Amino acid sequence: MIADRQTLLRQRLVSAGLGGAAKAGSIPARTNPQQARLSFPQQHAWRYQQAHPDSVSNNLGLLITFTGRVDENAIAAAVDRIVERHEILRTTYHLGADGIPFQRIEQSMRVPRSFDSVSGDEATELAKAALRIPFDLETEAPLRLQFFRTGADEVMLALIVHHIIWDGATFDVLSKELERAYEASSVTLPDLAIQYADIAQWQRDNQTQIVPDDMEYWTERLAAPYPPKTLAVGAGLAAVDPEAAGRVDYRLTSSLELTRLASRHRVTPFVAFIACWASVLGKKSADEVTIGTTVLTRDRPEAENLIGNFANHIVLRLPVGHHPASAALIAASAAEFDAGFTHRNLPYESVVETLGGQEINAPPNLFDSLVVFIPSGTDGPRLPGATTQWQRLHNEATQFPLVPLGLEIFVRGRGAETTINIEATYARNAFDSETISELLSRLDSAIHDAVHEVW
Structure with a gap:
C-alpha cells in the first residue's frame, strides 16, 4: 500500500510539472517586464489572503528605534529609492482570466507613510493598531511605514509588511539597502541584475528543476500511515476566531546548557532544540x-541580495517510541534535518496539494507545531550618528496560518553571553497561555535533563 501511494504521489508531482531533471545555468530576465507568474511562496501567501481577505496572519510588524541624530524624512526618501530599485515593493497581485494568478509590476508606487510626534508607548500602540489592518494585495503596496518622533534624538519606525514579500533573510537585505540609500542620498543606486519576479517566472518556466532525488525523498517521508497530531488542541476552550492568537514570551533558563548539548554532540543548537x-x-x-x-x-547567487520570500517548509518526522535516550534522539534529529534540508527545494504546498484525497490533505495534518530559529546578527539598519534597536510586534493572529503553535527562537550573544528567547504564538481556539507556558517549562527541563543525560 505504501509503495502504491508513493507511486501515485510521484505521478501527481510529474503531472504538476514538479518532476524531471534539474536545469543549470543563470536565471534570465523575464520576457514580459510588466508581469510574471507567482513563485511558490508567493502563491501560498496570495491564496490564503484571497480565501481570508480580512486576515492579518501574514502581516509582519517591526518597530525600529533610532537613537541619535536621524532625519525621518531622509529615511522615507531612502525607502522610496529602495522601492524604485526593488520591483517587488511596487508589485500587485491579480487573478488572470485563465484562472492563474500573476504579479504586476507597477511603474511607480508610493509606499504609504505617516509622521507623528508621540511618546514611545503611544508609538507602540499606534503601530500595533496599524498592524491589524489587512493588506489588499490587488491595489496596495505590500509595505507601510509609520514614523514617530518620540524625542529630540529618537525616532521610531514601524515597518509593516506582508509575508508575500518577506522571509527570514529579508530584514538583513532591507537593512543594508536602507543604510546604503540613506548614506548615499545623492548617488544613483545601480539597477539590480535580476529581480524577484524574474526568479518567480523562471521557477514556473522550469518547474522540472526539481531533481528526482527530491521527489523520491518526500514521496517516502510523507507516505501514509502518518503520525497523529501530537498536541491536544481545543479541549475545553470556547470557540473563537480561528486566527485569533496569543503569545507567550519565554527566556530559556537552559540557554547555555543547550549550546553545551549541541557542542557535545557536534550538532547545531537548532538540532539539539x-x-x-x-x-x-x-x-x-x-x-x-x-x-x-x-x-x-536562497541558494543561487542571484537571490542573495533580493528582497522577497524564498521560504519553504520541511517536515521533520522523528522516532520517539519507548522514549529514546537523548543521544539517540539528537542523532536522529540531525540525520532527519540534514536529509530534509538537502531536499528543501520541492515546494511543500505543491506536495500537499498533490496528496488530495489521501490521508494528508492539508498543512495542519502534517504538523501542529512549527519551529523557526533566528540567529544573532540581525542588527537592523545602522544609520550614521545613531544606534538601532528593534522588536517584533504581535498582530494578535496566528503567525503561521493553519499551524496551531509557532515557536520563533531568537538567539543573542555568543559563548557565556548566549541568551535564547522564545516567542510562542498559539491559536487561541487550540491552547491557552497556561498550557503553552507549561510546554515551554517542560522544554527547559528536557534540555537540562539531556545535558545531564537523565533521559
Whole structure:
C-alpha cells in the first residue's frame, strides 16, 4: 500500500510539472517586464489572503528605534529609492482570466507613510493598531511605514509588511539597502541584475528543476500511515476566531546548557532544540512526532541580495517510541534535518496539494507545531550618528496560518553571553497561555535533563 501511494504521489508531482531533471545555468530576465507568474511562496501567501481577505496572519510588524541624530524624512526618501530599485515593493497581485494568478509590476508606487510626534508607548500602540489592518494585495503596496518622533534624538519606525514579500533573510537585505540609500542620498543606486519576479517566472518556466532525488525523498517521508497530531488542541476552550492568537514570551533558563548539548554532540543548537522539543511532544504520542520548520531556498547567487520570500517548509518526522535516550534522539534529529534540508527545494504546498484525497490533505495534518530559529546578527539598519534597536510586534493572529503553535527562537550573544528567547504564538481556539507556558517549562527541563543525560 505504501509503495502504491508513493507511486501515485510521484505521478501527481510529474503531472504538476514538479518532476524531471534539474536545469543549470543563470536565471534570465523575464520576457514580459510588466508581469510574471507567482513563485511558490508567493502563491501560498496570495491564496490564503484571497480565501481570508480580512486576515492579518501574514502581516509582519517591526518597530525600529533610532537613537541619535536621524532625519525621518531622509529615511522615507531612502525607502522610496529602495522601492524604485526593488520591483517587488511596487508589485500587485491579480487573478488572470485563465484562472492563474500573476504579479504586476507597477511603474511607480508610493509606499504609504505617516509622521507623528508621540511618546514611545503611544508609538507602540499606534503601530500595533496599524498592524491589524489587512493588506489588499490587488491595489496596495505590500509595505507601510509609520514614523514617530518620540524625542529630540529618537525616532521610531514601524515597518509593516506582508509575508508575500518577506522571509527570514529579508530584514538583513532591507537593512543594508536602507543604510546604503540613506548614506548615499545623492548617488544613483545601480539597477539590480535580476529581480524577484524574474526568479518567480523562471521557477514556473522550469518547474522540472526539481531533481528526482527530491521527489523520491518526500514521496517516502510523507507516505501514509502518518503520525497523529501530537498536541491536544481545543479541549475545553470556547470557540473563537480561528486566527485569533496569543503569545507567550519565554527566556530559556537552559540557554547555555543547550549550546553545551549541541557542542557535545557536534550538532547545531537548532538540532539539539528540535530533539528536546520532540521529547516533550513524545510524552503525548506513541511512536513518532512531526515538527515543521522553515528553510530558505536562497541558494543561487542571484537571490542573495533580493528582497522577497524564498521560504519553504520541511517536515521533520522523528522516532520517539519507548522514549529514546537523548543521544539517540539528537542523532536522529540531525540525520532527519540534514536529509530534509538537502531536499528543501520541492515546494511543500505543491506536495500537499498533490496528496488530495489521501490521508494528508492539508498543512495542519502534517504538523501542529512549527519551529523557526533566528540567529544573532540581525542588527537592523545602522544609520550614521545613531544606534538601532528593534522588536517584533504581535498582530494578535496566528503567525503561521493553519499551524496551531509557532515557536520563533531568537538567539543573542555568543559563548557565556548566549541568551535564547522564545516567542510562542498559539491559536487561541487550540491552547491557552497556561498550557503553552507549561510546554515551554517542560522544554527547559528536557534540555537540562539531556545535558545531564537523565533521559
